Amino acid sequence: MSATRLLVLGAVRMYGKAHGYQVRRELQTWSADRWAKAQPGSIYHALKKMAAEGLLEVVDTEPGKAGPDRTGYRLTSEGETHYQVLLSQAVVEADPWQPQTELFFAGMSLLPTMPRKQAISALRQRVTTLRAQRSNWHQHLESSEGWGEPPHVFEMYRLWGGQVHTAIEWTEQLIDKLAAGEFVMADDSAAAFGAPPSNHD
Amino acid sequence: MSATRLLVLGAVRMYGKAHGYQVRRELQTWSADRWAKAQPGSIYHALKKMAAEGLLEVVDTEPGKAGPDRTGYRLTSEGETHYQVLLSQAVVEADPWQPQTELFFAGMSLLPTMPRKQAISALRQRVTTLRAQRSNWHQHLESSEGWGEPPHVFEMYRLWGGQVHTAIEWTEQLIDKLAAGEFVMADDSAAAFGAPPSNHD
């Protein structure tokens, strides 16, 4: 489950129809080329792959008015479903081992494309997972403590625990803000960030 | 600059001489297959690549007593130099964009292979970088604030700021512990974690 796919899907979706370069530039404005693997090759690869998988469909191939031809893509209905699933996963999933940042930031970038209640519930799930990790970690440090692990490894656990703590607090604050009606979410306005344009097709 | 290389180099180094499977198992005990890209293919690839680059040399190819032949590797003197450089970089480097965890955890795993003073100074540099990032981020939020970025992006900055804050505090505590003589470092004992065995060669 890669952040690249979610980001590409999200970018195509927000244009309704988009070609690779458009996606590439959009993701660049999100700095996604820096915090995720959003280099040209990855983007074009993801587009072709997802088209082959039926998540995207090629709408047209205009003889590009500048440079090479532009291939326009659009989400299929399976693509739309897949997008919902990926986005929820990205927001909920809190694997302590994987560098969360990439996937979670992708999810956060696209959070406003979720209805408010769903976003809140996804973030709540995330908090639950994070809490569970935290108590797991606590037990590990207290109980069997003192076995073979070299002491500097405990320091790493401590850092990790601190980061999880920070993440929990932040997530809870975000939930509160969402509950208080902050941010424009998918069910507030057709013009929410990342929302697909009205489909006049 | 990949965590895989540093980890593989560090593992070979701590054995003096090691074959791929040994490295693979060692890294598994560090859970490095989970928080870094330490799958078999990556490990064997890194070994071959670094051998081709002259950082490692093939010591022997015993007809493996179990299964296929074992290829033994050892650090060359360039490899040793490179290891020092990579390790320092991993500890010092604090790129806000890259998911730090992978590289930094690799560095922390191998921290005791540094002399104490060097470790402290590397960590101090890290703190300096982190602080700079933090004030950069502060300025961004305060000053030009309110331009085109959608509000949920600010939340991401806030999370990121919190994580940096946690990282700074943790690093400072670690520096204090090191300064107070905690942990067995490379210049304390030949038996420090990850230290190469005495070279009876």
Added chain:
DNA sequence: TCAAATTTAGTCAAGTTTGACTAAAAATCA
């Protein structure tokens, strides 16, 4: 107006990562 620079759109070879798979030896056990 015409050369140089920039923007647009994408390709491609090289490099890296994945993880299922092979194949041989050793351990287990009925």
Added chain:
DNA sequence: TGATTTTTAGTCAAACTTGACTAAATTTGA
């Protein structure tokens, strides 16, 4: 003992990522 399982050591194709590069159109500016 003979069959099954586990451990050992590594390979390999498929997938993904990188980022320099092409090539055409448009803009800039002397």
